[in-house]
Amino acid sequence: MPLTVQIARHGGIEEMKLIDLPVGEPGPGQIRIRHHAIGLNYIDVYQRSGLYQLPMPLTLGMEGAGVIEAVGEGVMHLKAGDRAAYASNPPGSYSEVRIMPAQAVCKLPDDISFDTGAAMMLKGLTAQYLLRKTLPVEGLQPGDHILWHAAAGGVGLIACQWAKALGYQLIATAGSEEKCALALANGAVHAINYRVDDFAARVREITGGQGVKVVYDSVGKDTWDKSLECLRPLGLMASFGNASGPVPPFAPGILAPKCLYVTRATLFVHIATRESCQKMADDLFDVVRSGQVKIHIDQRFPLDQVQAAHRALEARQTTGSTVLTV
Numbered sequence: 001m002p003l004t005v006q007i008a009r010h011g012g013i014e015e016m017k018l019i020d021l022p023v024g025e026p027g028p029g030q031i032r033i034r035h036h037a038i039g040l041n042y043i044d045v046y047q048r049s050g051l052y053q054l055p056m057p058l059t060l061g062m063e064g065a066g067v068i069e070a071v072g073e074g075v076m077h078l079k080a081g082d083r084a085a086y087a088s089n090p091p092g093s094y095s096e097v098r099i100m101p102a103q104a105v106c107k108l109p110d111d112i113s114f115d116t117g118a119a120m121m122l123k124g125l126t127a128q129y130l131l132r133k134t135l136p137v138e139g140l141q142p143g144d145h146i147l148w149h150a151a152a153g154g155v156g157l158i159a160c161q162w163a164k165a166l167g168y169q170l171i172a173t174a175g176s177e178e179k180c181a182l183a184l185a186n187g188a189v190h191a192i193n194y195r196v197d198d199f200a201a202r203v204r205e206i207t208g209g210q211g212v213k214v215v216y217d218s219v220g221k222d223t224w225d226k227s228l229e230c231l232r233p234l235g236l237m238a239s240f241g242n243a244s245g246p247v248p249p250f251a252p253g254i255l256a257p258k259c260l261y262v263t264r265a266t267l268f269v270h271i272a273t274r275e276s277c278q279k280m281a282d283d284l285f286d287v288v289r290s291g292q293v294k295i296h297i298d299q300r301f302p303l304d305q306v307q308a309a310h311r312a313l314e315a316r317q318t319t320g321s322t323v324l325t326v
């Protein structure tokens with residue numbers, strides 16, 4: 001029987017257990033996929049720990065690449081034998097084989113490897129909707145500064161390169177000198193070690209006191225207040241994650257002095273239809289195939305070492321993308 005990583009309750013890494021689980025035939029609108037590689041994402045930590053509550057038992061994982069084994073009734077865009085990759089609800093990619101809705105599963109171009117597909121779908125589609133669709137009210141023009149936290153991570157390294165391709169001056173933050181160097185090597189124009197330096201003061205300096213039009217903040221609790229300081233009037237606070245913990249409740253009045261905008265953005269709204277998902281994936285495939293965005297797979301763990309993979313991710317020891325191998 002195929003191997004699967006399941007949790008029976010929310011908790012620490014020790015809750016993740018490798019089990020044999022039978023996999024049947026896909027129903028209407030579903031596919032069965034045999035994974036060749038699985039993507040690791042910070043959302044897997046939230047879903048494991050219980051920050052995001054989900055019904056149990058649960059197979060974690062929202063990103064993967066492999067070969068379609070069977071398709072259910074009504075699935076038109078995929079067939080058995082196709083190479084495919086996805087970022088998708090519900091979780092379940094920490095497995096050798098799974099059944100899932102076909103809607104967000106995309107054909108993987110032949111010149112993109114399974115490892116790259118698994119490393120880039122969730123992270124790359126996130127960079128796509130943020131840089132392309134989550135924009136300040138005054139828009140972004142080439143030359144504009146933007147601030148991106150945790151810029152040496154999975155989503156971050158893709159964003160550094162994509163922002164450069166779009167002509168934006170991305171100011172990166174990251175948690176070590178090595179990570180700052182990596183962000184700079186991938187297209188950031190400035191990098192701030194926010195464990196040492198006051199990033200709001202540095203952003204003021206870099207932008208000549210003006211501030212940035214948009215902050216892309218996936219760190220959450222630890223960076224929220226200072227991120228608001230970094231924004232110029234009418235700027236957008238695009239909050240999209242909680243690596244340091246969720247942002248506490250706040251009074252809207254704090255936005256008034258600069259008339260700021262706030263969004264709490266999430267990928268799954270953007271890929272809710274087959275059409276929008278495919279359009280975004282095509283955009284991602286284009287920047288990867290053109291070489292404008294390179295997918296850095298800086299860590300690989302066998303699926304049965306998934307506990308070590310989570311430990312490294314939570315300890316801020318990873319850079320770029322991490323793939324679980326099957």
Ligand SMILES: NC(=O)c1ccc[n+]([C@@H]2O[C@H](COP(=O)([O-])OP(=O)(O)OC[C@H]3O[C@@H](n4cnc5c(N)ncnc54)[C@H](OP(=O)(O)O)[C@@H]3O)[C@@H](O)[C@H]2O)c1
Pocket residue numbers: 040041042043122123126150151152153154155156173174175176179218219222240241242243244245265266267268313314315316317318319320
């Ligand atoms: N809303 C969405 O649509 C969406 C989609 C995808 C991802 N996300 C979010 O985007 C973020 C990046 O995801 P990813 O999978 O690519 O992860 P990642 O960036 O590779 O890893 C998370 C990074 O967050 C930073 N961080 C800051 N404070 C931390 C803390 N207290 N504990 C742990 N890490 C901390 C660390 O980098 P430094 O050491 O450099 O600080 C760490 O490497 C996550 O917050 C994730 O939830 C959101």
